[in-house]
Ligand code: SF4
């Protein structure tokens with residue numbers, strides 16, 4: 028067809044819901060998804076394969092369930108891969124701030140060799156400093172990104188994501204899981220550098236909840252709370268826990284820049300792995316905020332299904348649309364966006380445009396939002 032622009036084929040995203048029968052349970056459906064993907068595009072015999080997930084902060088219950096993780100581990104092993112489960116240490120003080128406490132938390136949450144069938148290794152070393160620097164051509168903020176060492180050195184990565192809301196990026200999907208979650212402490216600091224919370228003294232009744240929950244001890248409370256920006260690491264916790272909505276962030280700049288920096292760190296892995304990354308996203312127990320908190324709250328929508336793709340932008344766009352198309356739970360953190368079609372993430376975080384991450388990833392050539400969904404029945 029001369030004279031017409033070349034059109035790119037939409038990316039494939041495989042989907043199964045949680046309908047099961049006695050002949051065909053969710054694991055059989057997951058097996059078919061991985062075979063049709065195919066997982067063998069990313070995982071080759073003999074590969075050391077990093078399975079990137081989030082083990083959940085202690086007290087959280089929404090994180091990805093070990094039985095799903097163990098099943099994907101066995102699928103990797105059947106292809107001849109040698110998987111290990113991994114995440115990186117957190118920026119803030121908590122139950123995953125160094126590799127010792129992180130492994131203890133992972134084990135308490137059911138991620139042990141006995142349950143999942145492979146080792147758990149924290150990718151950025153004992154204290155979150157083991158890194159590999161990668162150049163990201165075309166980056167707006169981070170031309171060189173600092174990736175967690177063991178994730179960078181693995182032959183392939185399988186990104187297992189629990190899809191949920193997120194106070195800084197609107198939603199947390201595959202891009203956030205690997206982009207933010209695959210960075211060292213220094214990388215995370217650079218991603219959060221635009222977040223500068225402020226307290227509105229008139230709205231603050233000096234309850235102290237923000238100071239108790241600040242992982243950087245950056246808040247002191249006198250007649251009202253005050254934040255020391257030299258100590259603040261931009262985690263957003265104070266905004267989430269304040270009962271009076273007295274903490275605000277200059278969102279337009281902060282949330283957009285944070286998402287763009289997160290995407291650029293993600294790009295470091297994509298550029299480095301040359302197609303050896305596969306994505307599986309679980310859209311169940313969709314909590315309003317990140318698994319980094321020591322609580323989860325009720326899910327905002329029913330359990331919707333599992334997605335798999337080789338395109339990270341397409342899988343995140345699909346999960347985002349799935350949640351928005353669902354009927355929201357009335358007794359959840361949703362304020363008014365319960366109707367099918369309403370943007371659930373804008374409802375939770377009105378000042379955050381969650382689609383910045385999709386657009387920036389597309390602009391950097393990491394994938395495309397255009398997709399076709401293949402149903403696995
Ligand atoms: S964002 Fe708030 S809770 Fe987080 S480190 Fe800064 S002041 Fe503390």
Ligand code: SF4
Nearest residue numbers: 231232234235237269
């Ligand atoms: S949680 Fe909110 S109301 Fe309580 S001290 Fe902090 S800013 Fe003030």
